[in-house]
Amino acid sequence: MSDETQDLNEETGATAAEETPNLDLVVNIESPSACERHVTVTVSRADIDRYFDDAFSELVPSASVPGFRVGKAPRKIVESRFKKEVSDQVKGSLLMDCLEKIGEDKHFAAISEPEIDLEAVEVPDTGPMTFEFDIEVRPEFEMPQWKGLSITRPMHEFTDQDVDDQLESMLTRYAQLVPSKEPAQVGDYVTLNLKTSFEGKTVEQEEEIIARVRPVLSFTDCELEGFDKLMEGAKADDKKTAQVTLSADAPNEELAGKTLDIELEVLEVKTLKLPEMDEDFLQELGNFESEEALRDAIRQNLERQLEYSQQKKAREQITALLVESADWDLPPGLLKRQSARELERAIMELRRSGFSESEIRARENQLRQNSNASTATALKEHFILERIAEDEEIEAEEGDYNQEIFLMAMQSGESPRRVRAQLEKRGLMDVLRNQIVERKVLAVVQENAEFQDEPYEPQSRDTVEAINVAAGGAGEIHEAVEAKKEAEAEPGDDTKE
Template sequence: MADDEDLGAEVAVEEEPQPLSLQVEVEKPSPCERRIAVTVSREDIDRYLDNAYSDLMSSASVPGFRIGRAPRKIVEQRFRDDIIERVKGSLLMDSLSQVSEEQDFAAISEPDLDLEAVEIPDEGPLTFEFSIEVRPEFALPKWKGLKLKRPTHEFTDAEVDQQIEQMLARYGQLAPHEGPTEAGGYMVVNLVATADGAEVARDEDRLVRIRETLSFVDTRLEGFEKLAAGKKAGDRFQAKVKLTQDAPNEELRGKEVAIDFEVLEVKRLQLPELTEEFLDELGEFESAEAYRTAVKQNLERQLEYAQQQQTRKQISALLTEAANWDLPPSLLKRQSVRELERAVMELRRSGFSEAEIRARENELRQNSAASTAGSLKEHFILERIAEEENLDVEDGDYDREIFLMSLQSGESPRRVRAQIEKRGLMDVLRNQIIERKVMDLVQGAADFDDQPYEPPKQTVEAIPFAVGGAEGDIPQATEDAPADDKK
């Protein structure tokens, strides 16, 4: 019995892997870039080769010999190329892992390493180089006790009525209107954009709501409401706009483009009545008053978003005041898409309509470089605070965010989660949650001065169309336009 206990007490202890004898040289082309040269000693190469051949000996199949019985020299000759490739992969992977652990930087991208260019020499050490993007090094700014202004607002009955009308618009019917266009009404147009007399883009049968500003992917047309006022089917009018410096068509960035509008139809919106059946369809509301209460809560959530955004803007300005480090253009270009995704998820979580989200999307695209740079600097600082304060994300945090987004879209939380996972955006959602937790922490330690706030009116009509052309793969937002009774 005692012998059995002694045997049971014996536990096999795995040997710690022997570290590599690396020589590492690090260059800093910019605060967010590292150029790293690594030298692996010949002793390490021979050790890895010896281990690889030893592991292979028992299973090597060589003609004329039983499996595992071939002499080592013959095995080495027969399987040399395969073993060299396998050892190269192991050496590179272990070297990168060791460099990451030993060097004092936080990587934010995968190493830019040309695997095909790396070869294990017959003699001497192995050398290879790679570039990697890292979080910049900086002194963490003081974040406790910031003095901030906080917007406050009490929603009136008239504002709730206006919001109800806006929310019901997506369920309304567009009916043909024989008269001229009206502010807030709709028209169907053909758009033709020209630069220096040559056509660069065309968009046909586009349903447009008549608002003060018409926002495109690469520009904004101010005063659109006045331009479109009083127009009838068959009328034409023109406007000139200047493309942004972030326009998809690089050749036309910053240049003037003319847009010709041809009015095909004028339409008027007919809103649905709040019947019992329709209230049930909207969300199983027991009464019009219950729906009204839900709409007011949605407005308050949008106010909370505005408070967070304005507070965040102040915090970001204070925290990034000394963040004068430059960010690589490649990093900005890659992260601009992720920043757009993050902003859209935040808007959906806060209950904004798809029309409002499209307007914000276009605004971000028109100023992508500047907005991405500011957001990235802010993210690096908030991430550092989160690490120092041991803030992390829990499963319940994901569930809450996804539930709020499902309220906006009308889809089930399970479907919303599946869409986020399919598009590889769970890391974006995680960053969003972490940043909000840090902002809550910073706000909890801040001194606030409450000030009256007037929620912005919906004055922008956004369409997913680049008037400069070459728009590439522009994701189409989910439409929430009212139905056309002709369809």
């Protein structure tokens, strides 16, 4: 554990133009880990007295004290009567100004708000004031030479067949689901009742889930391989059983890494009826004047997805350069708090790159299944790219925000104004800022790189069907589910187990 003590004795001649008064602080910083700091701050008595003096000087002219006209009570009486209120005010002002000063002096690059136990902080009657806080910071590391890198770059010339395949995939999003009496085939849809259990006890139940028959059924905490073989030939009332193993990062920590039994009851089989490519449908898709205009838009979308893959590949290679110096232990609490924001960032990136909602769901489930590992990788990448951004003075501008929001709106079919409002309401504009800056940094890195082209192999669009269900549930095993079933079952009811 490193321990650096820094005496910040500042000159006392503060000017009126300064927003924060000069403070005579002693700051002691301990480093429990690369991304954690425990900070102890000592404020001089002179500063405390000055803050009290300023607070009472402001209060006296308007103080209301019984027996005196407003503003006419002697200062000593005002000080005695309002000591507690002013003390709380001084404590708040001192804490805020101290934190601001520490930030200005750049002892570390904070990535979270400080954790301070306000109740434990007291302003003493005599002597200095001391308070402590914990804060998460960007780790310090040596940057490698990133200019002149040799980067592998996926390249592809999209053909008419690529556009045909993408168009067919797009049309399925607007197709009608038509009930079928035929057994299920790959590409069909099945309506299912789902139940998972562990050691005979029900864990999770979901009814009337609609899923497309594909090789993999992706849950938020696991994957069911061979879903297509399991469902092929199935018809209404059939029951299929399999097993799934929950990821180590499953939300149900009790069952993380455990193997569950899964039962799928087929309620109905449906097939797709694709829409006609007529004028009305082209207008519904996006006011396209012709099928050729639609195909041009699809080709542009494919180019955006290729750009996404190129930047993802470059990002991975840049991060690989720091393997030796980036082996920081990231605190579990940091990973847990940042995992949701990293998931949001990844989804926003996929959305602006033109991926479909089903593809985004599949990627989202994959990230959830490996949340700690994916978050740790993403944070390390972010720390590296942010350092380059600072060195190169790269920032996000208003036009960048407008462009990103426009691309996300195109993918979702919503207006840019609505997309921006949603981002602001959910507090995600800083996530969008990081996305913009990181993309700009990657562009600069690639401008200074030497490229080795390789064939671009897009991930198959027809392999994974993602559903928003946690096979392991969100918490403890639901023994109450079985108890309720038994309590509700009539004597002789054949549903009672």
